[in-house]
Amino acid sequence: MLFFAYRDFTGEPDKILAERGLGRAHHRVIYFVGRYPGMTVSSLLDILKITKQSLSRVLSQLVQEGYISQEQGSVDRRQRLLTLTEQGHEMERLLTETQRKRIARAYRAAGPEAVEGFRAVMLGIMSSDDDRDRFEDRPE
Known part of the structure; x- marks a missing residue:
């Protein structure tokens, strides 16, 4: 059931992404940057659980194509703070x-x-307490 639900859940966004030369990794980055404007690259890596190299490739393309902007952190200049551009917000809306x-x-x-x-099942599937904690006291 999970396979069929996931296939149908991702089907339409996959088509939209493919038309633009993008894939699910791009969708994930756009989605989370949209949910957490100003998030750091480090925070995004922590959520996605992917390598810096994998994220770098995807993020570079999204920045180059105008979906995401990066700014230096004001406290720690080594940080890169990520936000969606207007084009990125439109893409996120279209995809989701x-x-x-x-x-x-x-x-x-x-x-x-x-x-x-369903919420209890989804929380039960998650391996990490940190991930489950993201949803504590949040009905979404």
């Missing part, structure tokens, strides 16, 4: 709009008790 609608439709059909059960 259908996904949000799909989830909302499923939540409405399942009802609140099922949604809470």
Whole structure:
């Protein structure tokens, strides 16, 4: 079930990304930078659990193509703070709009008790306490 749900959940965004020469790694970066404006590269690496080399390739392309901007940290100049550009916000909206609608439709059909059960299952699948802590007291 998880495979089929994931396939359908990612299908439409994958098409949009492919038309622009981008892939799921680009989508993940755009998504999290959109959720946490001004996040550091280090924070993004911690969330994605990928190598610096992998992120560098994806991030460089997104910066070069105008989806993400990087600024030096004001306290620590070695930090690179990431934010979506206007073009990046539009891409994030385009990619996640259908996904949000799909989830909302499923939540409405399942009802609140099922949604809470689903949340418990998702938290149970996560390996890291740090990742689970991100969702403590947050209904999303």
